[in-house]
Amino acid sequence: MTGKSFEQRRAELRKRVQSQIDSPNEAIHYSDLTENEENIQQDIVVKPMIDLDYDERSKLRMIAAIAILVGSILGIISGGILLQGNPGDLLNSSLFNEAETVDLTGQVLTDDGVAINNASIELYEDNSNSVIQTVLTNDNGYFQLDNVKPETMTIRVVKDGYSSLERTFIAEDGLMSPFTMKTGNPSIIIQEDFVDSEGGWSLEAAVALSTFLGVMTIITGFVGIQASVETRRASRYRRTQYLAGISLFSRGLIWIGPILILAGMALNSLVKDQYEDYLED
Template identity: 25%
Template sequence: VELWLHDLSIDSATRVAGALMIFIGSLLGAILGVALISADVGEILTGQLDSSDGVADVNGMVNTALEDNTTGGDPVEGVKVSILDSDELEIGHDFTDSGGRFSVEDVPRRASTLLVDHPENVTVRILLIPGDHAQISITLTPGDGLYESDMTGESHLAESVLIGTTIAGLTLLAGIAGMVGGLEAYRGDHYRRTWWLSFFGLWSRGMLFIGPMFILLGMGMTHLARDQFTDHTED
């Protein structure tokens, strides 16, 4: 076995094969990064935004208010949920189903008001931007009066999109670093540079485990052939 490993370590084909595996594994990661950047991150996160015509669905649920922490909290069927524009004109509505759920489809993505005016209950008015919230929970409270809420500043969609884009960018950069590491291994000049670039390439996560597996195998082969690098000296 030692003789076989020695033969592999001095054979340039070992280093070239390792370089190729590092390059392919990192390329898969770079492709993943490009795919993530090219995707509409906002649409992926909300699952409802139609960027082509600037509309979104408003989804949610209507429940009764809790009373003494023992009763209430039940879904309410047949409640009309309306969406009003800035001129207080209705631009869409829906009635809750048996599970209290509602969905007002294709609402323009601009400041709107969600209105729930149900008999013998407090009227609910919520200012929102359609598409900024995956689900809106509404509580029906017995009585008169008006409950108002402003949800236009509560969305974390922008932060989520930024995080997703950052991860996609880092994935692409890691893939590129690994590809450069593969080229360095092929040249056989700088062993430590090859190792570190290949290590960064592991974080590109190409095809989940397939890309990193290729990179690890390639790193193992280049380590075996480390004496072929011009800057490597045995300790």
């Protein structure tokens, strides 16, 4: 093959054909034409995006189906473990575990919203007369109680010229609702009950949550099995990928299942030309 460019060879071929037309008595050199055609065909080579034959692509699709299937089955197993788990362990997990102690911050005000300083703040355990902590409010009426057990507690606020205020509450970390004092005799105690009998996580609530998570995990696992079936059928590419995406929420063995499903989805994207709806598009 000479070092001539494609355009040069094509121009020579065109010139030679034209000369044959102009001189019909001169024989046409078919060998030269054939050689030039071969050279042109060698220049026009279209390489496939993925150099795999049909059987190899089918194998990749089967591997994708298996990966999605295994990941989904792991999710179903995880859902079963959740349903059979001990709700008490769930309550003791980091999701529901309460801190050993909390810090409380509050403010004491008058009816008009004016801060009361030097008011005595006494912290009691519920149904006990033993004072745990005693502090005074600052110039802005604020006080802070540190390292308080997250249990039902009572705070008594005492200030000369005002009726005493006693509040029962469940200790939680953060800022408390303001303590509003009324003018009166300190011997008169105004009671406030801030205890929410429905507050906190009960065993029943933990069981309900655990059951819900287990059922949803199993359902999304079965969706993944359907995605695996759709992958084998190679009928609807988008539908298959959507189903596989939903199955990620099955969370088989936390991360192993989702990784397998993602791998299957990636392989699917490489062989999507085998799906019927992709070919139709």
